[in-house]
Ligand SMILES: [Fe+2]
């Protein structure tokens with residue numbers, strides 16, 4: 408039951424964040440976006456009263472931008488000096504108690520009382536201070552759990568970037584190229600949000616730290632090599648980030664243990680289906696993500712799980728993620744197996760062609776690694792995460808051999 | 816710019832307000848429900864029934880509106896009643912801790928029957944409640 412609850416909560420939170428990502432990247436006006444963002448925070452965490460403050464660097468103040476559930480607060484401002492800002496941590500969640508000894512709090516005690524602030528989050532993008540989020544008491548009167556704090560931080564990040572971009576927007580002439588830059592920036596936030604969740608998945612398991620991120624990047628490299636359209640490449644990136652999200656509901660102990668019982672093994676094998684259940688409930692702007700995620704542990708010979716699909720029944724996207732996932736598992740230390748060198752991993756993939764891995768997809772993977780080692784790609788996705796203890800000339804020779812064989 | 820996929824139909828019986836929101840509570844448009852509630856509260860109607868039968872989807876923005884309503888009602892010392900809730904929405908309300916602050920009835924008329932002992936007034940005597 409408890410697990411079930413976490414799952415519902417998770418789906419609700421991710422959906423809300425994805426929705427927020429779409430809102431803030433939409434063509435809606437700034438005020439509406441900001442208000443929407445405040446509604447998302449207050450909805451997710453059941454907060455009846457909250458306010459969003461924007462930093463006025465000329466007047467050294469935090470001015471009210473939008474609020475919810477607060478009456479008669481017009482004109483409320485907080486005084487904030489450079490020395491106050493300097494000691495505030497970027498996008499940190501401060502409980503009001505933690506702030507109480509801060510001169511900044513003392514100077515603004517009345518304003519904090521008017522806003523009924525219980526939680527205060529200073530909003531920064533890089534070193535630029537942009538404003539703050541003031542949250543009142545939660546309906547549940549509880550504090551934020553670790554996972555809730557992660558979500559809250561992801562939202563705070565989105566709000567910061569939205570504030571930042573609006574500043575940017577004001578400063579920029581509305582030239583097409585600059586609008587494009589703005590759009591890129593917005594897309595970036597979207598990715599950051601999903602990345603925040605990926606980090607939460609990987610946090611369950613020290614051995615897979617950053618795993619989702621690497622799988623996403625390797626998948627992108629393969630998809631690009633296969634000349635996928637930009638939009639689809641973006642989709643597989645998101646799928647890579649979220650492919651193991653089902654692990655979030657698994658027991659941490661089970662994920663980390665070395666000698667698994669059959670029952671524990673069955674438990675772990677549920678995760679692609681759980682990932683699918685989660686992803687399919689979220690309205691993403693890309694199709695097929697849920698399919699890719701569900702089938703990332705399938706094999707060409709039908710001996711994979713959860714659906715034992717075979718070669719032709721599997722989408723390219725699922726095959727790509729499956730390969731990227733296996734490659735990352737091979738090249739990182741795991742409790743159940745020792746780490747392979749790049750050379751060993753590539754040979755292992757080759758030996759499993761036609762049984763575990765698809766020939767075409769693997770060929771694209773080999774080609775992209777070859778290009779990355781030769782320095783032919785502007786934006787390498789795989790190499791930066793590998794140990795640098797291999798001999799490039801040996802790997803290139805090995806890859807040339809394999810590719811020639813596969814092309815024959 | 817409010818979207819058109821949300822509307823509220825409401826009526827008052829004595830000191831009871833009945834609100835029936837329709838459509839999607841997934842953007843700022845859902846605020847309309849909060850405004851209607853406020854208007855009733857300002858007029859002194861303290862018993863509010865919200866009938867969810869025509870609500871399709873509630874996300875965090877919609878939830879925020881409901882949390883706002885819960886807050887307003889408790890400030891006004893009123894009472895909130897939810898009826899015709901789908902299972903998935905009930906789960907959301909439970910998750911967000913909203914249900915502790917509302918009385919829940921399966922059907923709108925059950926809530927009305929609870930609030931108005933004199934069922935005749937509602938023409939309910941012929942129906943088999
Ligand atoms: Fe997996």
Ligand SMILES: [Fe+2]
Pocket residue numbers: 618622650651732
């Ligand atoms: Fe994985």
